[in-house]
Amino acid sequence: MTGRLTIVGLGPGDEALKTSRAVEALAAASDLVGYHTYLARVPERAGQHRHGSDNREEITRAREALQLAAAGRHVAVVSSGDPGVFAMASAVFEAIEAGEKAWRTLDVEVVPGVSAMFAAAARLGAPLGHDFCAISLSDNLKPWEVVLQRLTAAAEAGFVIALYNPISRARPWQLGAAFERLRLLLPPSTPVAFARAISRPDERVLITDLQSAMPATADMSTLVLIGSAETRRLDRASGDPWLYTPRSLEARS
Amino acid sequence: MTGRLTIVGLGPGDEALKTSRAVEALAAASDLVGYHTYLARVPERAGQHRHGSDNREEITRAREALQLAAAGRHVAVVSSGDPGVFAMASAVFEAIEAGEKAWRTLDVEVVPGVSAMFAAAARLGAPLGHDFCAISLSDNLKPWEVVLQRLTAAAEAGFVIALYNPISRARPWQLGAAFERLRLLLPPSTPVAFARAISRPDERVLITDLQSAMPATADMSTLVLIGSAETRRLDRASGDPWLYTPRSLEARS
Numbered sequence: 106m107t108g109r110l111t112i113v114g115l116g117p118g119d120e121a122l123k124t125s126r127a128v129e130a131l132a133a134a135s136d137l138v139g140y141h142t143y144l145a146r147v148p149e150r151a152g153q154h155r156h157g158s159d160n161r162e163e164i165t166r167a168r169e170a171l172q173l174a175a176a177g178r179h180v181a182v183v184s185s186g187d188p189g190v191f192a193m194a195s196a197v198f199e200a201i202e203a204g205e206k207a208w209r210t211l212d213v214e215v216v217p218g219v220s221a222m223f224a225a226a227a228r229l230g231a232p233l234g235h236d237f238c239a240i241s242l243s244d245n246l247k248p249w250e251v252v253l254q255r256l257t258a259a260a261e262a263g264f265v266i267a268l269y270n271p272i273s274r275a276r277p278w279q280l281g282a283a284f285e286r287l288r289l290l291l292p293p294s295t296p297v298a299f300a301r302a303i304s305r306p307d308e309r310v311l312i313t314d315l316q317s318a319m320p321a322t323a324d325m326s327t328l329v330l331i332g333s334a335e336t337r338r339l340d341r342a343s344g345d346p347w348l349y350t351p352r353s354l355e356a357r358s
Numbered sequence: 359m360t361g362r363l364t365i366v367g368l369g370p371g372d373e374a375l376k377t378s379r380a381v382e383a384l385a386a387a388s389d390l391v392g393y394h395t396y397l398a399r400v401p402e403r404a405g406q407h408r409h410g411s412d413n414r415e416e417i418t419r420a421r422e423a424l425q426l427a428a429a430g431r432h433v434a435v436v437s438s439g440d441p442g443v444f445a446m447a448s449a450v451f452e453a454i455e456a457g458e459k460a461w462r463t464l465d466v467e468v469v470p471g472v473s474a475m476f477a478a479a480a481r482l483g484a485p486l487g488h489d490f491c492a493i494s495l496s497d498n499l500k501p502w503e504v505v506l507q508r509l510t511a512a513a514e515a516g517f518v519i520a521l522y523n524p525i526s527r528a529r530p531w532q533l534g535a536a537f538e539r540l541r542l543l544l545p546p547s548t549p550v551a552f553a554r555a556i557s558r559p560d561e562r563v564l565i566t567d568l569q570s571a572m573p574a575t576a577d578m579s580t581l582v583l584i585g586s587a588e589t590r591r592l593d594r595a596s597g598d599p600w601l602y603t604p605r606s607l608e609a610r611s
Contacts, residue, residue, distance in 0.1 A: 114480075121377060121378045121382070122379055122470065123377065123378065124369070124375045126372070126374035187480075188480070189476055189479040189484045189487060190476065190487075191487070191605070192487075194480070194483070194484035194602070195488070195602050195603060196605060197484075198484050198487075198590075198602035199604050202590065209592070210594065210596075213600075215479075215483070215484065216480065217370075217477050217479070218476075219470045219471065223440045223470040226447075226468075226470070227367075227440075227447070227468035228468075230468070231447035231450075232442075234443075234448030234451075235444070235499075235500075236491065236492060236493045236508055237491065237492055238489065239491070241489060246605055247607040251516070251607065254515055255515045255516065257515075258512070258515035261511060262510075262511035262512070263504070264511075337451075339462070341462040341463065343463075349452070350448060352416070352444070352448045352449060353498070353499035354499070354501070
């Protein structure tokens with residue numbers, strides 16, 4: 106029996122935003138491996154083994170999944186959003202590179218998903234309609250100085266910026282410091298959106314601007330989007346305004 | 359009868375990478391609007407009107423969709439990948455802003471999809487596993503000088519770079535000029551991947567490095583990925599190497 110490892114993107118939360126390949130891969134697995142909270146999103150299935158773990162234990166989880174696959178199991182590693190974006194896919198390849206040679210012969214498939222950033226953008230309008238970047242604010246993973254350099258480069262170059270991992274109990278000040286840096290570089294009226302738990306029952310959206318953006322609006326489930334000089338706010342009679350970034354620089358004049 | 363406009367992401371091509379919300383929105387529409395090639399991906403349905411148009415006619419197409427919705431039709435605008443990424447969603451909001459006031463009262467929904475960049479990343483491994491950006495190389499939409507500034511900023515700041523619209527008959531030299539610029543900033547061994555028509559029957563992948571990357575490898579259906587200094591190539595006994603970018607800067611040492 107040959108093992109198999111599939112890294113499955115669950116999408117942002119709503120079942121309707123899962124791909125059918127993800128549904129199929131989850132159903133075909135003998136073993137599901139993942140963070141408890143994400144595993145809880147996958148329907149229980151008789152005979153299927155579930156291996157839940159805490160957040161932050163990504164490498165341990167990746168090694169466990171690889172060991173199971175090497176032992177002949179069909180393993181699905183679950184990941185929220187798209188598994189290649191600040192999520193489990195990189196952890197698995199890190200574990201493969203540092204691990205047993207035999208792991209490189211495993212059948213590994215990454216099933217892409219609807220990412221949190223694109224779900225948030227769709228909910229808001231089309232703020233990522235032109236050049237954009239994604240930055241993780243976690244300074245567990247890189248020196249804070251590098252985060253600041255990237256924020257500066259992105260703002261100066263005119264990218265729309267999606268901030269992942271904006272805040273947590275262990276990292277309470279980083280988002281405020283990021284806003285401070287961006288206020289030196291972008292107009293006060295630059296649109297900022299806080300998009301929390303998009304497509305889930307506890308979804309919450311706040312649209313504001315850079316001068317008024319408060320770090321406390323964000324939590325661990327929030328994606329923060331910072332517009333570029335082109336990003337536009339389109340007010341309407343009812344409902345939140347739409348945010349969008351035109352396809353061309355010229356369209357703005 | 360109240361009109362409705364839904365902008366639907368079809369995903370990268372494979373039916374299995376479509377979300378069920380997309381399938382549902384396409385089935386519920388009275389009218390489908392889109393580029394011929396993308397419309398051809400949607401199964402025919404009795405009683406449903408199809409309004410195909412040529413590529414590049416995005417604003418005309420968006421206005422047509424809005425007029426139909428304002429007349430009470432249930433319109434689905436189809437877009438490849440994710441509709442918010444260099445695609446139809448921004449064109450629709452541009453048309454709304456420039457158009458009739460009544461269009462702002464329309465029920466507009468954007469259905470996110472699996473984007474070409476994340477489908478390509480999944481096929482390759484996890485090259486977008488850390489900070490990354492997406493840049494359109496089309497200088498129809500912005501001055502070439504701005505493209506060069508953004509490439510420079512992204513390379514200097516250490517982003518992995520996804521290049522959309524790398525080449526076309528009307529824009530033959532831009533990708534070569536982009537590689538030239540990047541060769542001044544990044545090591546010759548920086549991984550470069552050409553990911554063409556991912557998940558479609560004519561899928562083709564080439565993994566190389568910056569010093570050897572040839573613009574002619576790309577066509578209009580190709581996404582070009584340029585690694586960062588952290589991006590790693592993991593060779594294996596059979597199959598293409600995997601490309602991945604570790605979650606942290608420290609993991610590289």
